[in-house]
Amino acid sequence: MNDRAWLIEEDLYSPEKELYWETVFALSNGYMASRGAIEENHFRPEVKSYFGTYAAGVFDKYNKEYQAIVNLPDFFNTDVRVNGEPVRMKRGQIENYSRSLDMRGGFLRRKFDFVSAGKGHKTRFEVTRFISKADPHLAVLHYAVEPLNYDGEIRFDNVLDGNITNIDFHVSGYQLRDEKYHFIDDDHEVRENKDGGGLLVRTKVTKHRVCEVIRCELREDGALKEPKTSNTVKKRFLSHGASFPVRRGKRYSYLKLVSVRTSRDGGADLFLACNSHSAKASQKGYERLLSEHKAAWEDAWKSADIVIEGDERDQRNVRFNIFHLIQMGNKNDPRVNVGSRGLTSEMHYGNCFWDTELFIMPFFIYSDPAAARALVQYRYLTLPAAREKAKKLLFKGALYPWMSSWPGHEQADYWEYANIAVHIVSDVIYGLMNYYRATGDDKFMLECGLEMLVETSRFWESRLTWSETRKKYVMNVVKGPNEYAITNNNTYTNWGCRSNLTEAVRMLAWAKKRHPKEYKALAKKSGLKDKEPASWTKIAKAIFINYDKSRDLYIEDDHILEKEPVDIKELKPGKVITTELGFTWDTFLRLKIVKQADVLLLMTLYRPEFTERQLRNAWKFYEPLTLHDSSLSYNTHCIVANELGDVKKSDGYFQQTARLDLEDVMENVFLGIHAANAGGAWQCVVNGFCGMRMAENHLEFSPNLPARYKSVRFRVAYRKNQYEVLCEKKKVSIHLVRGENPSLKIKGNRIET
Numbered sequence: 001m002n003d004r005a006w007l008i009e010e011d012l013y014s015p016e017k018e019l020y021w022e023t024v025f026a027l028s029n030g031y032m033a034s035r036g037a038i039e040e041n042h043f044r045p046e047v048k049s050y051f052g053t054y055a056a057g058v059f060d061k062y063n064k065e066y067q068a069i070v071n072l073p074d075f076f077n078t079d080v081r082v083n084g085e086p087v088r089m090k091r092g093q094i095e096n097y098s099r100s101l102d103m104r105g106g107f108l109r110r111k112f113d114f115v116s117a118g119k120g121h122k123t124r125f126e127v128t129r130f131i132s133k134a135d136p137h138l139a140v141l142h143y144a145v146e147p148l149n150y151d152g153e154i155r156f157d158n159v160l161d162g163n164i165t166n167i168d169f170h171v172s173g174y175q176l177r178d179e180k181y182h183f184i185d186d187d188h189e190v191r192e193n194k195d196g197g198g199l200l201v202r203t204k205v206t207k208h209r210v211c212e213v214i215r216c217e218l219r220e221d222g223a224l225k226e227p228k229t230s231n232t233v234k235k236r237f238l239s240h241g242a243s244f245p246v247r248r249g250k251r252y253s254y255l256k257l258v259s260v261r262t263s264r265d266g267g268a269d270l271f272l273a274c275n276s277h278s279a280k281a282s283q284k285g286y287e288r289l290l291s292e293h294k295a296a297w298e299d300a301w302k303s304a305d306i307v308i309e310g311d312e313r314d315q316r317n318v319r320f321n322i323f324h325l326i327q328m329g330n331k332n333d334p335r336v337n338v339g340s341r342g343l344t345s346e347m348h349y350g351n352c353f354w355d356t357e358l359f360i361m362p363f364f365i366y367s368d369p370a371a372a373r374a375l376v377q378y379r380y381l382t383l384p385a386a387r388e389k390a391k392k393l394l395f396k397g398a399l400y401p402w403m404s405s406w407p408g409h410e411q412a413d414y415w416e417y418a419n420i421a422v423h424i425v426s427d428v429i430y431g432l433m434n435y436y437r438a439t440g441d442d443k444f445m446l447e448c449g450l451e452m453l454v455e456t457s458r459f460w461e462s463r464l465t466w467s468e469t470r471k472k473y474v475m476n477v478v479k480g481p482n483e484y485a486i487t488n489n490n491t492y493t494n495w496g497c498r499s500n501l502t503e504a505v506r507m508l509a510w511a512k513k514r515h516p517k518e519y520k521a522l523a524k525k526s527g528l529k530d531k532e533p534a535s536w537t538k539i540a541k542a543i544f545i546n547y548d549k550s551r552d553l554y555i556e557d558d559h560i561l562e563k564e565p566v567d568i569k570e571l572k573p574g575k576v577i578t579t580e581l582g583f584t585w586d587t588f589l590r591l592k593i594v595k596q597a598d599v600l601l602l603m604t605l606y607r608p609e610f611t612e613r614q615l616r617n618a619w620k621f622y623e624p625l626t627l628h629d630s631s632l633s634y635n636t637h638c639i640v641a642n643e644l645g646d647v648k649k650s651d652g653y654f655q656q657t658a659r660l661d662l663e664d665v666m667e668n669v670f671l672g673i674h675a676a677n678a679g680g681a682w683q684c685v686v687n688g689f690c691g692m693r694m695a696e697n698h699l700e701f702s703p704n705l706p707a708r709y710k711s712v713r714f715r716v717a718y719r720k721n722q723y724e725v726l727c728e729k730k731k732v733s734i735h736l737v738r739g740e741n742p743s744l745k746i747k748g749n750r751i752e753t
Helices: 015-024 039-043 270-284 286-304 312-328 355-367 369-381 383-392 423-439 442-463 491-514 516-526 531-541 585-590 599-605 612-625 634-643 647-658 675-689
Strands: 007-010 032-034 053-055 059-061 067-069 078-082 094-102 107-115 122-131 138-147 152-161 184-193 196-203 209-220 223-225 228-234 237-246 252-262 306-309 465-467 472-474 698-700 711-718 721-728 731-739 745-747 750-752
Touching: 007 015, 007 312, 032 122, 039 078, 107 286, 122 286, 138 152, 138 286, 152 196, 152 209, 152 252, 184 228, 184 237, 196 237, 196 270, 209 237, 209 270, 237 252, 252 270, 252 286, 270 286, 286 312, 286 355, 286 711, 306 312, 306 675, 312 355, 312 647, 312 675, 355 369, 355 423, 355 675, 355 711, 369 383, 369 423, 369 442, 383 442, 423 442, 423 491, 423 711, 442 491, 442 516, 442 531, 491 516, 491 531, 491 599, 599 612, 599 634, 612 634, 634 647, 634 675, 647 675, 675 711, 731 745
Parallel strands: none
Antiparallel strands: 007 094, 032 053, 059 067, 078 152, 094 107, 107 122, 122 138, 138 252, 152 237, 184 196, 196 209, 209 223, 209 252, 228 237, 306 711, 465 472, 698 750, 711 721, 721 731, 745 750
């Protein structure tokens, strides 16, 4: 596979596509992020750009109850002038343009020749930026400059502008309109010096402090030079200017180092911390900083890469999704989760959903278990807020929020999600158990997981209702994964509830027998009574599951069979999601449609509990009803179709998943990377084409590759070991890369305990 499989390239600049590229080229290290807007576009109001700079966990309130991730000053904001003329990406003035994302090295590079409008002076630029994976607080912008046919002067203005806003998605919806939120307070601080300076801003309500310090240096043919500098200070604004003479044939290097700290990091003097940090980075120099960053990315790719032999387009698309997944991970901070668009936009206000546990976390479980642990720990640390929510709604235990950010209070301001999409609770527990089975992390289970199981089981016990008619426990007024229904007894929700209760009983029995000291501590802390697990067992056995025995078919809910049939292709003729076509919500509620995988998702998650015949029957019934109005849908259909032997259809759904953002399948990538879909692309290959399944005590692979593929190779972490898996058509080869657990054995297509 050649190096182009690692590159995402733009070879012709088009202002009309700038929003698309800003998402595709977004950079992050999990601590902070910046959309890929061209540095000089801040000075081009005629170009529609969506400037976004974020620090994980920095949110502010847009009303009393709800909060949004805050758009911060863009530290890459730079104005460049050649002999007083602004450098702009304009037709007629730009030659030899290219911009490329190097996914292997984790950096963005732009090359172009700028031709002055008047005298035809030509300047060659190579602009490289990265947000360091080796140092979470560091961002770097480097200009390599060469005047080709003139002597003159070049000026850089490095801007930190706190007069920025957030998008009001309540009004904007899936568009970028002018309605804004203002989260940056008037209270701010600017400090300046000859090499740069810094800006400290505060959020209005949450009082987070964010400090950004820039330190700049100039070199001519490698030798340090002193430019003429000046600073402009205004309200919430600093511009550090540097101008210097240039001569044809000489090469110039202009480096901007950015240090970022927030009050979430601790420490009283953020300026002091940033200045000290940037000084140390300056001593290393650009080449070493880039080398360390690339080495950190190389290490990440060793565990996360999927190598596809046979289709370069698929290879690039899959790597693109994995690249953005890697950027979303933050193993060092369990107080943050992965928002629906990662750190690439403010969509859904930066909050996380059930997406994390089902679609994003699996990637980290098998490639970076420490990052997965942080995501599970987020749910443990937000248990107090989940308890508060349950109590507010007159339930017991813990009801996890549909939409959340630290400290875990409900952020969905629409009742049909916040209050009745309760499957989020069992989804969180599914994520916990998925992590535990793959890692064998007894310490986390004993210290955190058991308490989560107890509190969620208490919720389910209070949420169920005994039906005298059915002589079963039922779940009324819920919204399952098919969000175009408000119904009773959604099978996905009831099944997840039953699994939650069963897992709680099983794990408590394990702890009581194997770890009595920890069990007693848990019982004391949570007030667990001996009768509770017994009650949960009784309830679990009596939960109503909607099943038509005559058709061997699991029915989605109590109402779907009675709804009005509709022609799916007529209802949704193109790519745009149906909710954007002007229909009212009551229309969706009365039609026999499925927004996204529901029963099929259930069967994928709990695969050993269903027969192949039941899976096939569900596929025949639900697949024709599914609109795929969500990025959470295609990957499940890919996995199911592959298992049922329809590789062509499976491949079709894989293409929708893998291409979704890079090829803008849903025409909304300007709103950010679909984080769950990125995880879904990984699942399509690993769980779909390569057939990876995890049972209680083993991991197995049953490949069914597309005909054009020669092989698929990837690594998985399992029970403290790492394995390399090679799938070739129907053949599987597994070998141990490194490990601490000698009890695991490779037996054919299995890794067994």
